[in-house]
Amino acid sequence: MKATAMDIYKLLPKTNCGKCGDASCMAFATKLSQKEAELSLCTQLTGLEFEKLSKVLAPAVREITIGVGEKAVKIGGDEVLYRYELTYYNPTAIAVDLSDDMDDCAFEEKLNAIETLEFERTGETLTLNAIALRNKSKDAEKFKKASEKLKNSKLPIILCSFDTKAIDESLEILGSKRPLIYAATEKNIDEMSKIALKHNCPLALFVPNNLEKMKELSRKLRNAGVKDIVLDPGTYIGESIGDTMDNFIMIRRLAVEVNDEDFRYPIMAVPAVCWMNPEENEVLTKMKEATTAAALINRYADVMIVHGIDIWELMPILTLRQSLYTDPRKPQSVESKLYEFGTVDENSPVIMSTNFALTYYTVAGDLKSGKVNCYLLVLDTNGKAVDVAVAGGQFNGKAAAKLIKESRIENIVKHRKLIIPGLAASLSGEIEDESGWEVIVGTRDSSEIPAFLAKIW
Amino acid sequence: LAFKYPVNEYPGKVNEVLLGGKNRNTVKLGGQNSLYRFEEPQPNAPVVTFDVFDIPMKGLPRPIKENFEEVMDSPGEWARKAVKEFGADMITLHLIGTDPKVKDKSLKDASKDLEEVLQAVKVPLVIGGSGNPQKDPLVLEMAAEVADGERCLLASANLDLDYQKIARAAVKHNHAVLSWAISDINMQKVLNKALIKEGLTPNDIVMDPTTCALGYGIEFSIDVMTRTRLAALKGEEILQMPMSSGTTNAWGSREAWMKKDEWGPTKYRGPIWEVVTGLTMMLCGVDIFMMLHPLSVKTLKEIGSTLTK
Ligand code: B12
Ligand code: SF4
Structure with a gap:
């Protein structure tokens, strides 16, 4: 639920001192409500007031940063269910997976493909946003070795393993890059939340197809002090794609309409699961993956992992993302001259x-x-x-x-x-x-x- | 803290429109009284209608042509193949040869093409004109009479042509009408009202709010369709008709047809462009899809069928 200028004004000092650069507190409040100014510009707030206002101004969905530096990617931050009501913020971050059991050569090749893929559209260069390193070998040692290979990559990383030892050791190498940890589950949640806090990294929570349980575990993470949480209710495909979409919609509704603190986090999708149950041939599997990705971009996915790297498969996904996230309040035009x-x-x-x-x-x-x-x-x-x-x-x-x-x-x-x-x-x-x-x-x-x-x- | 599913109540309901009957199968469109299936499953799955043309259409993209090349000289055979081999729920016959700038086919010739398709398949039909605003009302009036009582969907009525003629013919011969406004909700309301004034009931109208293809304004369509469906469920009667999507617009996008090595084969780009366009529209509430490629039809139907569960 978005705060109005009035809600915000009530909590400002109301002295109209002008230090924020606006003539009055009301003018500043209006800007804040439109996300056109930063709260820190008002220098007249006590710590407590600042905290209170920050809470009022927090978007319905928490904004989370994965990675560091120029290519760090922000996800979440949304306020509304339908884009026409305002706009959607922070386009779905798209990660492609690399597994730790690939040979060096194949690993390098795919890594390079992920880093360099681009597609020009309406003056924008569309690219992939992250690398998902999978502990497919189930061997912590191998995961660590593969992590070494990502040391020089600038793209944000998602570390995928349910094995807390593998994650912890990999973070010794990659921790300073603020990767997203994937994932805490019902089984490893205590250990995983400690690791996330130790390395100060965002943490994904995987609770397949059970929102009640997800709420319970999300609360547990919050109580443990984890702030940056990403929710994965599972990506089911084929006959069950409907369940996946239902879960995504319900999570977002709970965040925006119900204001349920346990669900006010970005959502993660994994269309790459299509490769676990492949179709008759690779082309059809890629089509299925692209279709699944498109469905879930339409249904509030804030970050997703895909496996395919063919440009024809990624073009529709990147184009849909670009279209959905254009700001309906601004005309899409260039200067007339x-x-x-x-x-x-x-x-x-x-x-x-x-x-x-x-x-x-x-x-x-x-x-x-x-x-x-x-x-x-x-x-x-x-x-x-x-x-x-x-x-x-x-x-x-x-x-x-x-x-x-x-x-x-x-x-x-x-x-x-x-x-x-x-x-x-x-x-x-x-x-x-x-x-x-x-x-x-x-x-x-x-x-x-x-x-x-x-x-x- | 107890967990509660976020299920909403809706005062409004989408009208159910019946197509077919007399000599053909029937399909039903619309009928939803919720936005999502976890609130209440849709009563009717989305329907796909395959495009068939009254002329050979040599200009269709290759991935489509290769499925239909040998039947393109006969709209009847073309329709039969789409139903038998590719599971079309319905057939759309586009009488584009009637356009003076295309072949200027006479009403009599057009009626023969229509008869042929009516004979060839048992599924309900959408009958489309050529888009020529002078001739379409005449063509659709003729079509209404030829298909008397078969409850086809006449495509389409809009404010730039003699929609009264189309509406009256539909009333007289028991058909439904597609009400087409270009991404403009107010225009849609005006047109729906005008059609009702000519004697059509709200259960005789399907709306086409226009499908802008993926990358070519799909966000306009997303907004308009979402707003339209929400308005319907909130109880705004004049927008409670089911919606249709001209999904084949996707084939007009460069990404779907243009040869360009660094984009990969058009063989895959075309169908996936159609799928993503259609799927996105389906998630905004569209009930009936006009489509061209067998693979995209199959994919869309698979996902569509889950909405009723
Ligand atoms: C998206 C869309 C809209 C969006 C607007 C998006 C926008 N910002 O423009 C909305 C929903 C708002 C809209 C509204 C309307 N639309 Co509209 N719309 C479309 C749609 C689906 C796509 C247009 C598009 O994005 N094209 C892509 C761009 C890149 O194409 P382009 O600008 O033409 O550029 C290409 C060429 O022209 C050429 N080119 C460009 N510059 C140059 C220069 C030179 C020298 C050369 C040689 C070539 C060249 O190369 C470019 C690349 O291929 C088309 C249908 C279609 N074409 O698929 C209908 C369409 C254009 N719309 C149509 C109509 C009628 C309208 C409305 C009048 C409806 C109404 N009654 O209100 C309104 C008008 C609004 C207004 N002007 O105020 C009709 C036009 C019919 C006609 N030809 O007379 C179309 C064709 C739909 C139809 N089949 O009826 N529309
Ligand atoms: S700096 Fe703070 S107190 Fe001063 S005018 Fe701006 S909002 Fe008001």
Whole structure:
């Protein structure tokens, strides 16, 4: 339950001293309620007041950091059940597993693949976030050896073993990197919580398909002093995927709607379990894993472990994550202005597109990979795609003519020819009338622009 | 401290829409009176309807074409194969050849295609026009008459065409109508009201709030569908119709079709794009899915069937 500005104001000193940078306590309270300021900016609070306010301001789901340094990843921090109500915070961290029984060569190769995998989308480079080291050998010695191999990796780590000795020894090596320990279970919980406290690392709690038990054990961890807890109610697939989703939804509901302290933690999913019961062939297993991952990203997973590393399997997962976690309060747009690609001069072609981020970055990517030299006029369509803006009227003759004038492109190039997207063909007459430029209708898809220009320019 | 399952109560309920009957099997859409199955299982599993076209569609992506290449000249054979081999619950016949810009097929030719599919399969049908706002009302009016009493879903009515004609034909020949608004809840309400004014009952309408594909605005669809379903359960009657998803929009995404070695084979990318798009919509409450690829249909149905348990 999110605190309102009023709830927060009541707990502030109400002196309007201005030290926080805001003119009044109320203004500061408003910012806090929107997560636009840090509580520590108010220097007038006693320790007790600070603590009280921190509690009021704490998000419904605790925010937890795994790893250290530049690549450390934050999970949790959410306030709402549905993204339209506000936004979701901290995209699902995606880890890929490595097992301690792999030979050196295969280990290195997969580690490298995890660290370097990337996929460009709308100007963002999407990557994996963590490595999950599995104690598959069940041998503490082997786990320790494998841990050595991760000493130089910058990515956050999830250490997976139910064996407290294996975890403890591995933490002697990796402890300073703040890995997530996976996992405390009903059997090892006392020992595991001690280890987590000793190394000051976040701890996952694995309680398969029993929320009642999970509540009991989560409370136990809290009472033992463990602050950073991640909940794993088990990932069941096939016939039982429904149970998995039910558990995830109930945990999040308990956190957001019921405000149940024992469930106000990030949730972990393990789609990698698909490989324990593989399908007829690897491709189908990978599809199943991607499908499971997609279902659980949609159902509040804050961190997950997958096994497959093929780009075609990870693309839909990374794309879904990016889409879900965009902020619905902000339009996804780029600046409307004149952009240059390659080396341009007074004879270079001038093309026009819209300022929807997806459109701009798709077009820009195509121009770059096609090594095109041209000017690109990006029209302010309120962040709408080409055909959306044509249908909605933001892309029209007047707007195009205005952009031509204001961008001063007429002082830059000698010709007066404008290439527009094929999907805006219906506007060619009005753009000509309004701007006095000759309009050339381009291709439907921007991937064909390089070939098109080679032909006509 | 005792543990209590977080189960909510809902004052509203999604309408149940029946399709088929007379000479065909029936399916039911909707009917939920809860958001999640742990509150109360869904009475009806999500339904998949396979896309079939009245022209050969050489332009379909290869992973789809290779399953249907030999039957694409005959919509009847195409429909039969989708039902027999791939377990389609329903068939959507897209009469896109009627578009003046495609083949400008006459109403008479279109009626033959429809007859062929009606004869070939026993499952209920969705009958779609070409998207041409002038011709679609005429095509759907004809279709309503040809399939008299078979309770097909006429796709679709929207505010940019003569929806009255479609609605009246549906009332006269006992069909349901797909009410299509582009990701806009207010527009959806206006259209639903307008259709009811023409004589359709709330149990004769299915809504299509538009499926923006994965990576192409899926978050808009997620928000609109979630809000629509929540409104229905909270008791807002004008939004209590079941929802439909044009999941095949996923195939329009670059990631699904564009050849690019560093992205891996399109053979896998296409189906997975369709699955993730459809699955996401299913989790927002969608009841019926228009789909193209056998593997994605199978995956979606498997997960969909768990919602009723
Ligand atoms: C997501 C979406 C929306 C989102 C908006 C997302 C956004 N920010 O733009 C929402 C839900 C808000 C929306 C609203 C509407 N939409 Co809409 N929407 C879509 C959808 C599903 C995808 C659009 C998209 O993201 N495309 C991807 C981007 C990258 O494509 P693009 O900008 O066109 O860029 C490509 C090309 O144009 C080309 N290109 C780009 N620049 C250049 C430059 C040159 C020189 C060249 C050569 C090529 C080129 O290459 C790019 C990459 O392929 C499409 C259907 C579809 N196409 O799948 C419908 C669609 C575009 N929408 C449509 C409509 C009608 C509307 C509304 C008018 C509905 C209404 N009545 O309210 C409103 C208008 C809102 C407004 N403008 O105010 C129709 C348009 C029909 C038409 N052509 O007339 C479509 C086609 C759906 C349909 N089948 O009916 N929509
Ligand atoms: S620093 Fe604290 S007391 Fe001073 S105005 Fe800001 S919120 Fe109020």
